[in-house]
Amino acid sequence: LQDGQSWLAGFVKALVASMVVVPLLSWTDDDKGSVGELSRIGDRGFDRVDNLLLELILATALREEPASAVQAVLPLMIGPARTAAEGGGFGSFPFHKLAVLSDEPSRATNAQAGAILRQLGLSEDKVEAVMGQSV
Secondary structure, three states: OOOOOOOHHHHHHHHHOEEEEOEEEEOOOOOOOOOOHHHOOHHOOOOOOOOHHHHHHHHHHHOOOOOOOOOEEEOOOEOEEEEEEHOEEOOOOOOOHHHHOOOOOOOHHHHHHHHHHHHHHOOHHHHHHHHHHOO
């Protein structure tokens, strides 16, 4: 990103120009990380635009567009960081925690994704399909 440029505008510009999108899906022991943060959406009505979810929605929608540069979405999944004594690196992604994610869609994220997809010229049918997606 260039200084002074909107993060969102730079993110969308880079995503649209990418052939392969590699989102980093992380979840730590204290429920932090890109997926861990998603566990809060839907909790007692809490909602916000989530950048990981936005990336996944946009990348998937673009991947399905025949004229799009996006050819593949290959998530990289990591668990908690390991200490040097544990050999460093990252632990396994905690798939067993996925059940705590809400089935309720993030209306804030879906609305943002819909607005971006409209600006990119996707059909209203495709945009509407995005609007009902959940975590």
